[in-house]
Amino acid sequence: MGRFRIVYYDELDDVFQITILYYLSLGWPATPKVLEELRRNDDRYMPEFGMFAVDQDGTVMASVLLMEIPTKTLNGKLNVGGLNAVATRPGYHRRGVMTTLITRIHEYFMQHQLDYSFLTTAQSLGAHSMYEKLGYKDLMIRERAWKMAREPPLRYDEKIVVTKFQEENGSEIDKIFREATEGSCGFVYRPTNFLKARFGHSSEFAPEKKMRLAKRRDEISGYAYWESSSRVSACEEILALDKSSFVSLLADAEKRFRNKLLVIHCGGLSKREVDWLQSAGFHTGIQTYGTVVVDFLRGDTNLESIKSLFGVSKGLFRMGTWDST
Ligand SMILES: CC(C)(COP(=O)(O)OP(=O)(O)OC[C@H]1O[C@@H](n2cnc3c(N)ncnc32)[C@H](O)[C@@H]1OP(=O)(O)O)[C@@H](O)C(=O)NCCC(=O)NCCS
The missing domain is CATH 3.40.630.30 (Gcn5-related N-acetyltransferase (GNAT))
Structure with missing residues (x-):
């Protein structure tokens, strides 16, 4: 050499x-x-x-x-x-x-x-x-976890509404992340206004189009970010404060991405959320x-x-x- x-x-x-x-x-x-x-x-x-x-x-x-x-x-x-x-x-x-x-x-x-x-x-x-x-x-x-978005659709809590992300929701995403990962280990410290700080410069990152929010009585209780192509919708991050909000975000995806393969990246999930995925009919434990x-x-x-x-x-x-x- x-x-x-x-x-x-x-x-x-x-x-x-x-x-x-x-x-x-x-x-x-x-x-x-x-x-x-x-x-x-x-x-x-x-x-x-x-x-x-x-x-x-x-x-x-x-x-x-x-x-x-x-x-x-x-x-x-x-x-x-x-x-x-x-x-x-x-x-x-x-x-x-x-x-x-x-x-x-x-x-x-x-x-x-x-x-x-x-x-x-x-x-x-x-x-x-x-x-x-x-x-x-x-x-x-x-x-990763996966499921085909087919009938019958998942049922979800009617008290939870799933809506679009708006720019002013950035700090609420930080808050959900902090609360949902409380008690966990690993890579769970993020800077304030995380989305803007880490992805603000990237043209591919488009939360207004790709992020969905779960709301309970007008308070954000969860979020999910989906990258979609014609056949697959992959969720890069999904977190929620409670199981109903989490499942509502999945049900929303099943409705919006009908007949596509839904894939969830599980690296950021703890055992609790993987159990929620299972209860929503997802195949879990799929090694990549x-x-x-x-x-x-x-x-x-x-x-x-x-x-x-x-x-x-x-x-x-x-x-x-x-x-x-
Ligand atoms: C992986 C990479 C960085 C290795 O760089 P490198 O300078 O060739 O590595 P080294 O010469 O120090 O390799 C040391 C040892 O690692 C192993 N190794 C390195 N590349 C390997 C390969 N492609 N296949 C199998 N073993 C490999 C070998 O044991 C090698 O020792 P040997 O040459 O005496 O057999 C280079 O192949 C690369 O840039 N690949 C494309 C990008 C990439 O995959 N990056 C890693 C992302 S996580």
Whole structure:
């Protein structure tokens, strides 16, 4: 392996190199403007933003964006490191570049008192075996639930009305999230006005069109965000304060997306909501290739003790789609 430098984002000579790298490796043509917006809006990125391996001729060979994420454990709040946008440029694979870069990042995390490194990946990717070699273990396989939206429709509580989202509802979404995840563990700390802070810059994120609200006596009691294509409607996040509101949101989706496949991302749900899904006729426990992996950086990664620390064993762990690294 030739010599290369490891630098932070602000030390890069040509930031467009990242655009090419992400386009080639991740199919994500992130221009410097997109990257700056991410850095400004998503409070999880660390001040240095990213670490990169740069070849002697200035080519950016590999990249990782760096996150510091507050999590909730059964022992209280704990900040953890997060790896995002892990990519080695084609032509530079299998030379140990990413292994060297991540090993350096682990040192950086420890210098910042971050003892755990988390990331989301897929078991079907070659990357998964690289993470295993680096010491990462599977903490949680991400599950989905599904149902065909057919007759007979779900019955729901007539006291609950399901309506459209309006911009001024943003802070109420924060409140529902906080109350619904009370007592849970994992990735449950979010900034104020979360939707605006994390997605305000993204043209694809359209809560006015895709978010539905459950209301009980004019008070918002739940919400669900649906991404729909002609055959499938996938719910990225659904949370509610009570079972009737939750089921009303599902019934509303069955009515609006008649004859489509309804899919619910379950990473952000605890056992309580998965039970509600089951009671509404959804098939639950469907494993995907997606997995959350974790590495304890100051010693061996003892999966059982990490599972118990983060409440995984008790069904309390949450890492929703919007909280992924
Ligand atoms: C995954 C990726 C970052 C690996 O980068 P890399 O610089 O080639 O990784 P390394 O050379 O450090 O790999 C170290 C070890 O990991 C394993 N590994 C890496 N890529 C692998 C692959 N595609 N298939 C199987 N094992 C792989 C191997 O054991 C490898 O050691 P070896 O080459 O001696 O067999 C790179 O393939 C990539 O950018 N892929 C596309 C984007 C992606 O999948 N990113 C991860 C998202 S979670």
